[in-house]
Amino acid sequence: MEVGATARVALLAGLGVALVATLVGLVVWWPPGDVADQAAESGGPAAQFAADGVTFPSGEVVSVAPRCPGKGLPDGSGCSTLEVEVEGEDLTVQVAVPPEVLDSGVAEGDQVELLRTPTPDAVDGAEASYSYFATDRDGTMLWLLLFFVIVVVAIARWRGLFALFGLAFGGLVIWWWVLPALLDGAPGVGVALTGASMIMFVVLYTTHGFSLRTSTALAGTLLGILLTAGLGVIAIGNAHLTGISDEAGAILATFGELDFQALLGCALVIAGLGVLNDVTITQASAVWELRAASPGASRTEIFNRAMRIGRDHIASTIYTIVFAYVGTALILLMVLRVYDRPLIDLLSTEQLAEEVVRTLVTSIGLVLAVPVTTGLAALIASPRPHEVGT
Structure with missing residues (x-):
């Protein structure tokens, strides 16, 4: 069997195993019922948003x-x-x-x-x-949502429509399965890997179609998720992060015996999901386009060309991750700026250290996913055997 054919069989077999593991995880960690109802029955303070009789007209x-x-x-x-x-x-x-x-x-x-x-x-x-x-603010958010949908569909057309479907599906998985499973006490990293895998299986295939190119991007994404999760668990334990950095965490702590370090690990995986999907699909597409333009090029040549694209993508995506955090945490950073303490000392505070670890872990997972996906794609999109050897 040729190297390209062997790689394709191994790819599809690996994705099959991943799909089975995902379905098993969904069943094993399926929450037993509505978490809010359980909390209300137990009288937990986190179950009630307001006192009895209070309404919001x-x-x-x-x-x-x-x-x-x-x-x-x-x-x-x-x-x-x-x-x-x-x-x-x-x-x-x-x-x-x-x-x-x-x-x-x-x-x-x-x-x-x-x-x-x-x-x-x-x-x-x-x-x-x-x-x-x-x-x-419902009116503002509604017209922004409609404008977003119109722009996406008008420019990306069917591909944009499928992307919106994938986004909606991902939101449903997180709201109806990931969050209840976490509140039910399921392991955070296991839930994150299962939920992320299910989202990626549906999102990638519905958005980009069933093909070896999409399958390669999916495999690269799943491997990137595994790398991010493993590194996140190590970093959280080594940094002794508690996972409770704000008032929301303190409120959630009243709900029950939750492992907040595991929840932080789950957050790391979900935070890196979007950028991982972005770079892996781009790298897989780059390899296939390079192969179409140079059908007789060797795998090594295709890999090197695609990595030049990948390095540019890495640089721009790293900026995106860092500046996205700065934008969301601007007020916190301003408060830290006026403190009469060196920045290096403030990095050890729970709030800032948690975000630094989150940014670095997701960035490392992103960077490692680029050569992994590119290598897989170069193996699968093999050269024509009658034109050139490997």
């Missing part, structure tokens, strides 16, 4: 009071408040708001969400106090 802003002087905090004089007409009730209430809400530009006619709390002496729930909860 919407309302329309009727008027906006000027911001209070000084730090802008409400002082009882009516400043820094909104007058809101509550929907479904013949009632207009005045609620105090933080100064940043006024600074955001909230104005008459905007929709806000209120927190309605029954008072102790309420009769049939008729008497209640109201406070500001959030500004209704």
Whole structure:
């Protein structure tokens, strides 16, 4: 059997084993029921978002009071408040708001969400106090979503439509399986590998079609995920990260006995999933295009040419990972900047160290996935045997 044919058989057999392992993981770690219902039954504090009887009615802003002087905090004089007409009730209430809400530009006619709390002496729930909860941003997010879909489909056409389907499928897997399985106590890294594998099997084949090229990219992605997971487990243990770096982690800790280091390992895998998919599909496509342009070139020549493309892709993707973190953590970085301590000392804080480890681990997994995928593709997209040897 030729080297190319042998590599193809090995590739498909390996993907078959990975698919079986993924399905087994889905069954073994399938959560027994709705996690929220279980939490409510157990009375856990994480199960309730608000106290009994509290509701969140919407309302329309009727008027906006000027911001209070000084730090802008409400002082009882009516400043820094909104007058809101509550929907479904013949009632207009005045609620105090933080100064940043006024600074955001909230104005008459905007929709806000209120927190309605029954008072102790309420009769049939008729008497209640109201406070500001959030500004209704559904309209903005809806038109942004529609614009995103239109742009993707208009430019990428069918490929873009399939990509949107894959994105929706990935979101469903994370929301309906990964998160409940983690809350049920399943091992974080195992859940991450299983969920990531299932997402990639569906996303890659629906977006790019069933072909050896797609299969090669899938194999490279799965190997990159394994490398990222293994390195992440080592780094988290070596750095003694707790996995609890903010208020959300502290709230989740009240839910039950969760392994937050394992959850951090799961987060590392999911964080690197998108960029891994990006580079592996690009490298596989580069090899196939190079093979089509030079059908008589040797595998080594194809590999070297594709790696020149891969190195450029690595550089640009590394920038993407780092600057994406800087953008999401800008406020935290500003706070650290004003501290009267050297940056090297602050790197050991839980919040910053966790993000540094996350960025470095996903970047290393990304870089290693490029030569692995390129090598696999060069083996499978073999030269024509009657034109040149290997």
